[in-house]
Amino acid sequence: MTAIAALREEVADLHRELVRYGLVIWTAGNVSARVPGEDLMVIKPSGVSYDDLGPDAMVVTDLHGNLVDGDLAPSSDTAAHAYVYRHRPDVGGVVHTHSSYATAWAARGEPIPCVLTMIADEFGGDIPVGPFALIGDDSIGRGIVDTLRDSRSPAVLMKGHGPFTIGADARAAVKAAVMLEDVARTVHFAHQLGKPDSIDQQHVDRLYARYQNVYGQ
Amino acid sequence: MTAIAALREEVADLHRELVRYGLVIWTAGNVSARVPGEDLMVIKPSGVSYDDLGPDAMVVTDLHGNLVDGDLAPSSDTAAHAYVYRHRPDVGGVVHTHSSYATAWAARGEPIPCVLTMIADEFGGDIPVGPFALIGDDSIGRGIVDTLRDSRSPAVLMKGHGPFTIGADARAAVKAAVMLEDVARTVHFAHQLGKPDSIDQQHVDRLYARYQNVYGQ
Amino acid sequence: MTAIAALREEVADLHRELVRYGLVIWTAGNVSARVPGEDLMVIKPSGVSYDDLGPDAMVVTDLHGNLVDGDLAPSSDTAAHAYVYRHRPDVGGVVHTHSSYATAWAARGEPIPCVLTMIADEFGGDIPVGPFALIGDDSIGRGIVDTLRDSRSPAVLMKGHGPFTIGADARAAVKAAVMLEDVARTVHFAHQLGKPDSIDQQHVDRLYARYQNVYGQ
Amino acid sequence: MTAIAALREEVADLHRELVRYGLVIWTAGNVSARVPGEDLMVIKPSGVSYDDLGPDAMVVTDLHGNLVDGDLAPSSDTAAHAYVYRHRPDVGGVVHTHSSYATAWAARGEPIPCVLTMIADEFGGDIPVGPFALIGDDSIGRGIVDTLRDSRSPAVLMKGHGPFTIGADARAAVKAAVMLEDVARTVHFAHQLGKPDSIDQQHVDRLYARYQNVYGQ
Numbered sequence: 041m042t043a044i045a046a047l048r049e050e051v052a053d054l055h056r057e058l059v060r061y062g063l064v065i066w067t068a069g070n071v072s073a074r075v076p077g078e079d080l081m082v083i084k085p086s087g088v089s090y091d092d093l094g095p096d097a098m099v100v101t102d103l104h105g106n107l108v109d110g111d112l113a114p115s116s117d118t119a120a121h122a123y124v125y126r127h128r129p130d131v132g133g134v135v136h137t138h139s140s141y142a143t144a145w146a147a148r149g150e151p152i153p154c155v156l157t158m159i160a161d162e163f164g165g166d167i168p169v170g171p172f173a174l175i176g177d178d179s180i181g182r183g184i185v186d187t188l189r190d191s192r193s194p195a196v197l198m199k200g201h202g203p204f205t206i207g208a209d210a211r212a213a214v215k216a217a218v219m220l221e222d223v224a225r226t227v228h229f230a231h232q233l234g235k236p237d238s239i240d241q242q243h244v245d246r247l248y249a250r251y252q253n254v255y256g257q
Numbered sequence: 258m259t260a261i262a263a264l265r266e267e268v269a270d271l272h273r274e275l276v277r278y279g280l281v282i283w284t285a286g287n288v289s290a291r292v293p294g295e296d297l298m299v300i301k302p303s304g305v306s307y308d309d310l311g312p313d314a315m316v317v318t319d320l321h322g323n324l325v326d327g328d329l330a331p332s333s334d335t336a337a338h339a340y341v342y343r344h345r346p347d348v349g350g351v352v353h354t355h356s357s358y359a360t361a362w363a364a365r366g367e368p369i370p371c372v373l374t375m376i377a378d379e380f381g382g383d384i385p386v387g388p389f390a391l392i393g394d395d396s397i398g399r400g401i402v403d404t405l406r407d408s409r410s411p412a413v414l415m416k417g418h419g420p421f422t423i424g425a426d427a428r429a430a431v432k433a434a435v436m437l438e439d440v441a442r443t444v445h446f447a448h449q450l451g452k453p454d455s456i457d458q459q460h461v462d463r464l465y466a467r468y469q470n471v472y473g474q
Numbered sequence: 475m476t477a478i479a480a481l482r483e484e485v486a487d488l489h490r491e492l493v494r495y496g497l498v499i500w501t502a503g504n505v506s507a508r509v510p511g512e513d514l515m516v517i518k519p520s521g522v523s524y525d526d527l528g529p530d531a532m533v534v535t536d537l538h539g540n541l542v543d544g545d546l547a548p549s550s551d552t553a554a555h556a557y558v559y560r561h562r563p564d565v566g567g568v569v570h571t572h573s574s575y576a577t578a579w580a581a582r583g584e585p586i587p588c589v590l591t592m593i594a595d596e597f598g599g600d601i602p603v604g605p606f607a608l609i610g611d612d613s614i615g616r617g618i619v620d621t622l623r624d625s626r627s628p629a630v631l632m633k634g635h636g637p638f639t640i641g642a643d644a645r646a647a648v649k650a651a652v653m654l655e656d657v658a659r660t661v662h663f664a665h666q667l668g669k670p671d672s673i674d675q676q677h678v679d680r681l682y683a684r685y686q687n688v689y690g691q
Numbered sequence: 692m693t694a695i696a697a698l699r700e701e702v703a704d705l706h707r708e709l710v711r712y713g714l715v716i717w718t719a720g721n722v723s724a725r726v727p728g729e730d731l732m733v734i735k736p737s738g739v740s741y742d743d744l745g746p747d748a749m750v751v752t753d754l755h756g757n758l759v760d761g762d763l764a765p766s767s768d769t770a771a772h773a774y775v776y777r778h779r780p781d782v783g784g785v786v787h788t789h790s791s792y793a794t795a796w797a798a799r800g801e802p803i804p805c806v807l808t809m810i811a812d813e814f815g816g817d818i819p820v821g822p823f824a825l826i827g828d829d830s831i832g833r834g835i836v837d838t839l840r841d842s843r844s845p846a847v848l849m850k851g852h853g854p855f856t857i858g859a860d861a862r863a864a865v866k867a868a869v870m871l872e873d874v875a876r877t878v879h880f881a882h883q884l885g886k887p888d889s890i891d892q893q894h895v896d897r898l899y900a901r902y903q904n905v906y907g908q
Contacts (some may be wrong), residue, residue, distance in 0.1 A: 061716060065439050066280065066432055067473075068375070087473025100322070116472050138375055144446035147372050147453035155798050157852045158719070158789055174460060175374070175467065200456055201374045215717055222716050222791070230797035231450055233882055236798035236833070239851055243825060250826065255767050256718075256738025282495065282656050283649055284690075285592070304690025333689050355592055357656070361663035364589050364670035391677060392591070392684060417673055418591045448667055499712060499873050500866055501907075502809070521907025550906050572809055574873070578880035581806050581887035608894060609808070609901065634890055635808045665884055 044109070047073045047082045049097040053085060054135075054214045057092045061218045063139040064090065070115040073184040073210035074125050074132045079103045081125055085112035107243040116175060123181020124206060133210030135217040138202040141224035145169075146197035152227050159227075159252035162219045164192030166179075172199040180204075192248060195220045222248075261326070264290045264299045264427075265312040271352075271431045272301060272310045278435045280356040281307065287332040290427035291342050291349045296320045298342055302329035326464060340398020341423060345405075350427030352434040355419040358441035362386075363414035369444050372453040376444075377461040378468035379411030389416040397421075397469045409465060412437045478543070481507045481516045481644075482529040488648045489518060489527045491653035495652045497573040498524065504549040507644035508559050508566045513537045515559055519546030550609060557615020558640060562622075567644030569651040572636040575658035579603075585662050589670040593661075594678040595685035596653045600625030606633040614638075626682060629654045695760070698724045698733045698861075699746040703867045705745045705786075706735060712869045714790040715741065720768040724861035725776050725783045731778040732776055736763035768828060774832020775857060779839075784861030786868040789853040792875035796820075797848035803878050806887040810878075812902035813870045815843030823850040831855075843899060846871045860906045 049255045058064045067090070072083035085099050099110035103125050106119040115121075121134045145152055145167075152167040154160055159167070162211050170187035173179035187196045194216040195205045203220055207213035230236045240245075271288045275281045284307070289300035302316050316327035320342050322335040332338075338351045362369055362384075369384040371377055376384070387404040390396035401421050404413045411433040412422045420437055424430035447453045456464075486674070488505045492498045499623055506517035519533050525631050533544035539552040549555075555568045579586055579601075586601040593601070604621040607613035618638050621630045628650040629639045637654055641647035664670045673681075705722045709715045718741070723734035736750050750761035751837040754776050758767040766772070772785045796803055796818075805811055810818070821838035824830035835855050838847045845867040846856045854871055858864035881887045890898075 066435050068436075085474065113474055116467075136444070138373075138439070141444045141446060143373065143443045144450075147443065147447035148451045149454070150451065155851060156789075156794065171745075175461060176463075200372060200454065218717050219719075223787070226789070226791045226794045226798065228446060228450065229792060229879060230798035233795075233879065234799045234801065237800070237851065246825060246827075250767075256259075257736065257762055263476065283652050302691065330691055355590075355656070355660070357660045358663060360590065360660045361667075364660065364664035365668045366671070389673075391680060393680075416588060417671065420655075445663060445667065500869050519908065547908055550901075572873070572877070573806075574877045577807065577877045577882060578884075580792065580880035581877065582885045583888070584885065606890075608897060610897075634806060662880060662884065 042214035044075055044082065044100060046096070047075060048098040051082045051084070051098050051210055052093055052095045054210050055090060057214050057218065058135075058137060059090050061221065063137040063217060063221055064197040069137040070117055070135070071210055071214060072115075072118075075100070076132070077203050080108060081121060083118055083121060084115045085110070086114060086116050088112065101176055117180070119175075119178065120180040120184065120204070123178050124184055124204075127181075127185045128206065130208065131206045133207045133213035135205045135210070135213040136202065137217055137221075139217070139221040139224070140222050141228050142195075142197060142203040143201075144228065145224055147200060149199045151197070152224055153236075154239055154244055155227060155230065156223060157239070157247055158219065159223050160239055162216065163195060163253070164248040165224070165244055167193050167195050167197060167199070167220065167223075170196045170198045170204075172201070225248075261292055261297070261299065261317060262312070262358055264292060265315040268299045268301070268315050269310055269312045271427050272307060274431050274435065275352075275354060276307050278438065280354040280434060280438055286350070286354040287334055287338075288427055288431060289332075289338040289351050292317070293349070297325060298338060300335055300338060301332045302327070303331060303333050329428065334397070336392075336395065337401065337421070338395040339394050341401055341421075344398075344402045347425065348423045349432035350424045352422045352427075352430040353419065356434070356438040356441070358445050359412075359414060359420040359437050360418075360439055361445065363419055364417060366416045368414070369441055370453075370455055371443060371461055372447065372455055373440060374456070374464055375436065376440050377456055377464035378472070379433065379441070379474075380412060381465040382461055384410050384412050384414060384437065384440075385431055387413045387415045387421075389418070408438065478509055478514070478516065478534060479529070482507060482532040485516045485518070485532050485644055486527055486529045486544075488644050489524060491648050491652065492569075492571060493524050495655065497571040497651055497655055499656045503571040504551055504555075504569070505644055505648060506549075506552075506555040506568050509534070510566070514542060515555060517552055517555060518549045520548060520550050522546065532677075536591065551614070554614040554618065554638070557612050558618055561619045562613075562640065563638045564642065567641045567647035568572040569639045569644075569647040570636065571651055571655075573651070573655040573658070576631060576637040576654050577635075577661050578662065579658055580636055581634060585631070586658055587670075587672055588678055589661060589664065589672055590657060591673070591681055592653065593657050594673055594681035595689070596650065597629060597657070598677055601627050601629050601631060601654065604630045604632045605639075606635070645689070695726055695731070695733065695751060698726060699749040702735070702749050702861055703744055703746045704731045705861050706741060708865050708869065709786075709788060710741050710874065712867060714788040720788040721768055721786070722771075722861055722865060723769075723772040723785050725729055725767075726751070727783070731759060732772060734769055734772060735766045736761070737765060737767050739763065768831070770829065771831040771835065771855070774829050775835055775855075778832075778836045778855065781859065782857045784858045785858045785863035786861075786864040787853065788868055788872075790868070790872040790875070792879050793846075793848060793854040793871050794852075795879065796875055797853055798851060800850045802848070803875055803896055804887075804889055806878060806881065806889055807874060808890070808898055809816070809870065810874050811898035812889055812906070813867065814846060814874070815899040816895055818844050818846050818848060818871065818874075821847045821849045821855075823852070
């Protein structure tokens with residue numbers, strides 16, 4: 041199997057994770073993966089039901105969003121994904137959802153404070169807010185890249201819109217999207233009945249270092 | 258397959274989407290489709306479990322709600338659907354649910370403000386509230402039609418009752434019902450901890466135009 | 475099949491509805507059915523997982539909770555069910571859950587106000603609160619019967635405990651439990667951001683009469 | 692089948708209960724079981740997807756967390772589980788999750804008050820909060836053991852982190868984790884719209900005694 045065929049399968053599978061964790065409805069949301077060593081990416085087609093997102097439905101574009109392979113028009117968020125890949129060579133996967141709790145923080149333009157060890161582990165601090173940006177040019181992509189430049193967080197809450205997450209590969213970006221919604225929900229609940237303490241910066245640093253380097257196999 | 262047989266199947270399938278997205282419980286909620294070119298509609302029977310809603314259970318009525326074909330009594334909301342079809346020739350599908358978040362806004366009689374790009378995309382502005390109306394005559398149908406006349410929104414929140422959505426066909430009306438509950442939930446969460454900014458009207462207009470014309474295949 | 479064998483099957487099936495609608499966890503909650511024309515009831519065994527609740531696991535007791543048939547000890551709530559059957563000959567089914575939203579109203583000892591047409595339809599007015607009562611004697615059963623005597627509601631919120639629902643048969647009692655949690659949730663949401671208007675008594679009466687007499691097949 | 696092989700299967704099965712009840716996401720959370728009569732325990736491997744958690748993936752360690760059998764690195768929470776087994780010979784199972792509602796109480800460092808009969812039954816009083824503790828040494832284990840020493844509760848809410856539960860065996864610890872999230876949610880809802888009354892201590896005592904001794908088969 042070629043690298044692109046394998047990525048089509050992986051990206052199709054990862055869309056199912058968005059459904060499983062309740063991060064998307066109908067045709068909203070999308071996952072993409074950079075094709076390693078080439079200026080190409082694999083991304084979801086626009087407006088197609090999650091039931092119909094097999095490997096063959098996935099679309100290949102260059103890193104300016106021009107269609108290279110596939111029968112369907114690429115996601116309407118393709119320009120944002122492409123901008124991220126062009127400006128962040130370390131990023132191999134991008135995910136966008138409108139998951140409810142993360143989007144509620146995004147609607148208010150309020151960062152999610154680092155009040156849980158799980159946030160320190162995965163996000164390394166507060167989860168930042170990006171600018172309100174219209175679809176149609178590079179505004180969203182630039183907002184993502186500019187906001188994440190000075191952060192350890194793989195997630196950004198785009199104001200009035202919803203979250204984008206990045207990762208070394210598409211799976212890592214999906215993991216960040218899943219964990220983002222989980223902590224967005226838990227901190228929402230915590231704030232409804234009081235104000236949790238933030239974790240000390242030195243503890244955040246130790247938790248982040250350990251989780252990034254020791255956790256897993 | 259005749260047009261009516263195909264619509265019976267489609268309407269039965271679409272009821273399963275209401276279940277999948279958690280918009281209905283027990284026997285509540287209903288989808289209908291206009292039979293193109295005829296003064297007929299296909300609608301759910303009254304008080305039948307979602308497990309038993311195959312194509313054969315669906316009912317055909319005229320646009321005054323009189324039974325034309327089918328073994329079961331039509332939905333108790335048939336009069337409201339029929340009124341919409343009589344007064345909105347552009348409408349090919351109608352959906353009614355009591356989905357929890359949308360109904361909570363309806364209980365308070367409060368429109369859902371356009372604070373998310375997803376609301377601008379699909380609803381083109383705030384999602385309006387219709388009057389409190391009793392079942393049994395044309396009050397509900399008239400409330401729907403009068404409220405939606407001056408709105409781009411395919412959804413109306415009937416006061417103290419629940420949402421109705423419309424579309425060019427039944428699938429579009431179901432999509433609107435799914436997206437309505439999603440944004441009702443997200444904006445509910447956003448309001449619990451603050452007050453999100455509304456999106457500028459010019460941005461709403463651009464987002465709506467793009468989503469209606471460019472999105473999808 | 476004997477009446478009791480059929481009821482064992484029906485009661486087993488109805489327990490699955492409690493799971494489907496998320497009204498119960500682990501082994502909590504129970505459904506019972508009166509055996510028509512006999513002083514007997516069929517009820518869930520105590521502390522058995524929902525995965526293992528086939529017809530054979532169901533237990534038959536008399537209307538004082540004494541075991542008549544079955545290999546397992548009856549539900550620890552058997553006395554409450556039995557009291558209801560002894561004092562309400564019109565009741566053929568009883569359900570008890572700790573469903574989250576209904577139990578939250580029960581924890582505060584606050585009735586659910588009739589602010590939705592769906593509440594008027596099924597419950598005929600506010601959903602009342604019963605006394606705090608300890609398990610172990612007739613206190614819970616008496617609390618249920620005394621509270622529901624002057625109400626059209628098939629549901630009572632036992633203070634600091636959770637809901638009980640009744641019906642002409644077990645299926646009707648389960649339906650009431652499902653609808654109760656749904657309206658408990660929606661009215662909870664509505665109250666979080668404001669105060670919905672109650673429906674006028676005359677409208678409640680008309681809605682209740684129609685739903686009880688016209689709705690369904 | 693050896694005792695360890697049986698425990699591998701049981702612990703693998705119990706992880707599926709965490710998924711079923713929505714207590715965990717991605718690879719977070721873990722269950723362990725003490726091997727009866729030996730200074731060993733069976734625990735989840737670190738960072739492995741719940742889809743891949745068959746019996747063979749489980750790991751055996753001694754009660755200081757050193758790997759004894761298995762191909763994968765043990766859970767990053769192994770030290771905490773091991774500490775509990777060393778200091779609580781009565782404990783045969785330990786569970787850790789970040790379930791949303793319980794973790795929200797943990798984020799605020801607020802005990803869950805005993806306002807429901809279900810809390811009295813299973814937890815015997817308020818559900819206590821343990822200290823904020825960093826992963827990497829015995830701090831978490833010591834926090835769990837010290838907090839639960841003076842409580843009947845099988846659950847502790849570790850500040851800024853999440854819940855741990857214990858039981859006579861792994862199944863009992865999982866049951867406690869499931870019931871904890873359920874009551875954490877219900878009491879959260881109750882507090883959002885008011886302040887429920889606590890149950891009198893004498894009633895708590897009677898409910899706890901009955902549930903621990905009479906409930907079940």
